[in-house]
Amino acid sequence: MFGTSIHWTTFFYLLIDTVIVLLTFYFSRRNTRSSLRRFLYLGILFITYNATGGFLPIDNFPGPFILQYIITYGVAIALCVYIVYYLYKEYDIVVLKFNSSIKNLAFLASGSYVVLFLMPYFLTDSLDAARFLFTIPISIIAFVFLIIFYRRISNPSNPNAFILRRNKLSMVSVASIALLPICTVIGDYQWITFTVMNLAFFAITAIEVDRYLYFIENNTRMYEVFALKKKQREESVERKIIYEDLTRREIEVALSILSNLSYKKIAEELFIAESTVSKHASNIFKKTGVKNRREFLKRFRKKR
Missing domain, CATH: 1.20.1070 (Rhopdopsin 7-helix transmembrane proteins)
Structure with missing residues (x-):
């Protein structure tokens, strides 16, 4: 050719x-x-x-x-x-x-x-x-x-x-x-x-x-987590954490956490080590401005 x-x-x-x-x-x-x-x-x-x-x-x-x-x-x-x-x-x-x-x-x-x-x-x-x-x-x-x-x-x-x-x-x-x-x-x-x-x-x-x-x-389940930029601008809130910085893998883990799955179960479903899930969860909590899993669920598992 x-x-x-x-x-x-x-x-x-x-x-x-x-x-x-x-x-x-x-x-x-x-x-x-x-x-x-x-x-x-x-x-x-x-x-x-x-x-x-x-x-x-x-x-x-x-x-x-x-x-x-x-x-x-x-x-x-x-x-x-x-x-x-x-x-x-x-x-x-x-x-x-x-x-x-x-x-x-x-x-x-x-x-x-x-x-x-x-x-x-x-x-x-x-x-x-x-x-x-x-x-x-x-x-x-x-x-x-x-x-x-x-x-x-x-x-x-x-x-x-x-x-x-x-x-x-x-x-x-x-x-x-x-x-x-x-x-x-x-x-x-x-x-x-x-x-x-x-x-x-x-x-x-x-x-x-x-x-x-x-x-x-699953966008509606992550709506609160993503904290839209428009809302940030309107409220003029200075945030150290930008929610859009979540990686795609972290979004998957976040969705599983919002489904109230344990880290062990998430690890089984995603075929990764439980320690890897814990690491992703720690990054998610840091980026979304919460201290732990309990605060994450309390803030983002609201009525949609």
């Missing part, structure tokens, strides 16, 4: 991802929340992944041929690491703890690429051999992570449909990462590889849209 190696499906995903990023940027240009920036960074990474993986390799590229694969594999590795970081950061889905931080994950992926791909390539001058040596161990690690991830978030007794939907879509994202090495070792079939990877972005986008609708549905 266009005289390059890009497949029409890859170009289609490139257009769709670009539209999603542009729409997100347009509707959030006045909102500086870090969660929106993270989603924009994720979208930009997917656009870069589609562009580099779709258009490269090309014959007239300046520099050695292997440089093009260093670029494409480097972007793919960065994207996979960032997807895991996004799931950890946005949804508190912590799968591994011992020596498994995002930084260590990045070092592991980068080191494996150098040792298992670049070194064999320079020694054998065979792209297929280097690709095989790199992808097989990475595939095993990825599928082990996928199994652990599934066990971590799987809880059929959980009554919260919103959280269940999110975890299923999160599984799609992690499964896409696990399948990427397999798709790579099969061969350069862009329509397979890029379909699998872009499913991760579409799944995360669906999560964010679902969360936005969930917040709208």
Whole structure:
């Protein structure tokens, strides 16, 4: 397509991802929340992944041929690491703890690429051999992570449909990462590889849209918590706490507290540690100008 190696499906995903990023940027240009920036960074990474993986390799590229694969594999590795970081950061889905931080994950992926791909390539001058040596161990690690991830978030007794939907879509994202090495070792079939990877972005986008609708549905329950700016201006009240600063995760926890759920129950429903719930609750109380849970419920559980 266009005289390059890009497949029409890859170009289609490139257009769709670009539209999603542009729409997100347009509707959030006045909102500086870090969660929106993270989603924009994720979208930009997917656009870069589609562009580099779709258009490269090309014959007239300046520099050695292997440089093009260093670029494409480097972007793919960065994207996979960032997807895991996004799931950890946005949804508190912590799968591994011992020596498994995002930084260590990045070092592991980068080191494996150098040792298992670049070194064999320079020694054998065979792209297929280097690709095989790199992808097989990475595939095993990825599928082990996928199994652990599934066990971590799987809880059929959980009554919260919103959280269940999110975890299923999160599984799609992690499964896409696990399948990427397999798709790579099969061969350069862009329509397979890029379909699998872009499913991760579409799944995360669906999560964010679902969360936005969930917040709208529960908007009346959070009305008092958000303390509208217009009311603040009319009453000329100087506040140290701006309620709109609640993160999306804190809003979810606040809604659960307003439902009078215990921290233990909230932790079970959101698949996070009880200590994490307590930390979120502490931030919520601080931002809403109350001292504890009792004062929070007393102030905001009024007749609506």
